[in-house]
Amino acid sequence: MAMNRREYLKGCSLTGAALACGLRPQSALGFEGPKGGDLQSCLEILNLWDQKPEPVVRLYSAIYNALAVDPKASFSTVAADDTVRKLCEEQGVRHLGGPMLGCLEADGAKVWLRTARPAKVEVKAVVDDEERTYGPVHSTLDSDLTAIVPVTGLKPGTVTPYRVFVDGEEIAIPKHAAISTPSDDAAQKTRITFGTCQHRWGIAHRENTDEILKQKPVAMLMYGDVAVQDRNADLGMHRADYALRDLQTTWRDLVCSTPVYTSWDDHDYFDNDRWGVPRNFTDEDRRGVRKVWTQAWNNPYYGLGDEGGGIFHHTRIGPCDVIMTDNRYFRTRNGKHCFLGPEQMAWLKKTLLSCKGPFIIMSCGTMWSDYVSGGKDSWGVFDPEGREEVFKLIEDNRIPGVLLISGDRHGARGFRIPRPSGFEFYEFEPASLGGRTGPPPTNAKWKTQLYGFSNKFAFGEFTFDVSQDDPTVTYRLVEAGGETLYELTLKRSQLTPS
Structure with a gap:
């Protein structure tokens, strides 16, 4: 049985008066946006970084109210709603x-x-x-x-x-809406930006988005906690959060010219730290959440399809193979390959062996390593044996250029992951698209940590140069406003097991 809608209707953490004064509240947890799922909280998020015209506010309110009538409400409900139809006609709105x-x-x-x-x-x-x-x-x-x-x-x-x-x-x-195709000139560098944990309030952060656009990436990877916030199986509210995303001017400015590739984590799956079929929910609920997701994004494909489930995918962007895993849909508490599920694990191994290089970006919504929070909700707690299989496959087959990217733990961190063979993986975790923090960003015991920051709006960036005999990738953590917080250049040979 799905959770009662009343559990979503929580109070606002930011008043309209505060918004009118231009306050950007901070706390020990970093940036604090409105947390509730009710209409008032959503309207505060809609107007958080720039005041929307009154017609936009009325339109979103009508869309929200149409979707609030039923946990299974869809955009067909919105299209049939008299208030929405009237507002669209009055405002000349043909797309949402x-x-x-x-x-x-x-x-x-x-x-x-x-x-x-x-x-x-x-x-x-x-x-x-x-x-x-x-x-x-x-x-x-x-x-x-x-x-x-x-x-x-x-x-x-x-x-x-x-x-x-x-x-x-x-x-x-x-x-500025335009399609920029990758160059086939090896002398041209390729830039890909990435990050997680925008949540609903980071979607419209103007400085962060403007800086991403300024970098002119060929693509943007967002792989967890992007737009929907703790809606469990209330599909109407999943859709209401996507409508909130799509009415943000800043979001439209980004995605009309920058191709986006996405996967989910806990908050845009069901709720915090939830996975598989959560308690008191059903497989039908899980499939419903997946269907809403697949219709709200523009990925090459989604996992094993409607029958098999999941949203993982593989694509190629310029000189990179991009593998985006799904650590939520198939996860179970026990059993072999319980983190990704047997089918996805088999797909991942086959895909890694088929990559042509020179670089591979492999994402996980949570951490690959166990440094932060003792690996809570991640590989190290659920399936260290499965993680070892993946790492050993890469080493045994000398698969070159693998870059690990992760999220979930609010803040931004980077780590080297030493292996018994002497090889080291590199993990980059810019979970900072929403400006939040969480666990301490650094720890003296983390001897292989590269950097750690919290309470900053920032994104990750890879710049690939394949014009050299030993191609290079430069990672940068870029703060909203343009300051580079951390930079590291690696050669493919450093990322190739010997």
Whole structure:
């Protein structure tokens, strides 16, 4: 049985008066945004970093109220709601979310959009001095009003502005909306940004987003606690949080030009430290949460599909293989491979062996290492044997260039993970997209720690240079505003087991 909705309706931690005064509250826990799941808290988050026009506030309120009627409410409920329909007509609103780029290829990307009602979606772009039309793709009630339009035929290393049309009419999108394809010139460097724990309040943090955009990454990896906050199996409220995300101007500015790749962690799965089928919930609840997720993002694919479940995936971005694991859906308390599940573990091993290099980014929503909080809710507590299998597979097969990225433990940290063979893995954990802290960021006992920061809005960044005989990757932890908090350059040879 799903948790009662009243458990979500908690009080606000930030008053409207405080917001009007421009306060940015801090505490021992770092940045404190509104925590509650009720409408008032969501409206405070909507207006946290910039005051939204009154029509936007009314529209979100109507969307929220439509989704609050039933824990299984979907965007078909929103499309049928008289108040939402009236506001969309008055404001000329044809889409509720996007465009959001994803699935980057050498010759294009896919454009995700959520419409206000079932509609025909097209994307137009000028290629070789000729305007091409991509689509149409129809958003439907079954797709939760989303449409994903592939844009292909672009040249590598180019920037192609695009326009989006709903039922034949052009919609308003950010002026800088464009698809930037990876260059096939080995002399060109490739930059990928990443991080976790934005939560709902970090989505619209202007300084952090502006700095990411300034770096012009080819893609952004976000792999845990991104947009939904502790909604358990209340699917209507999952969708309300995604609507909150999509109405943030800062979010739209980011995803219209930067392809995003995502996976979840505990807070956008069910709730804090939850996994598998949590107590008092069902497999149907788990599958429902997964379905909402797959319709709210723009990944290449999602785990084993609707039947098999999970949201893990593998793709290639420039010189990198990117493997994003799912440490929530399949997890059990006991048994072999209980952290990822047997099927995902088999997929992970096969995928690692198939990677072509020169670098591999491998993400986990929680920590790969056991340094922080004794490995709480992570590999070391649940499945150290499975982790050893993965590490040993990499060493035995001399798989080169593996970079571990992690999240969950608020703050930003980095570690070397020494191995009995003498080899060392490197783990980077910028769980700082929401400006929070958690456990102490440093500890004198952590002899292999690279850095530790807390209470800062910051993101991670990899810059790859494959023009040399021994390719390099430079990691930077960049604070909102542009200051580099930490920097480290590694050669592929250092990341290759001997």
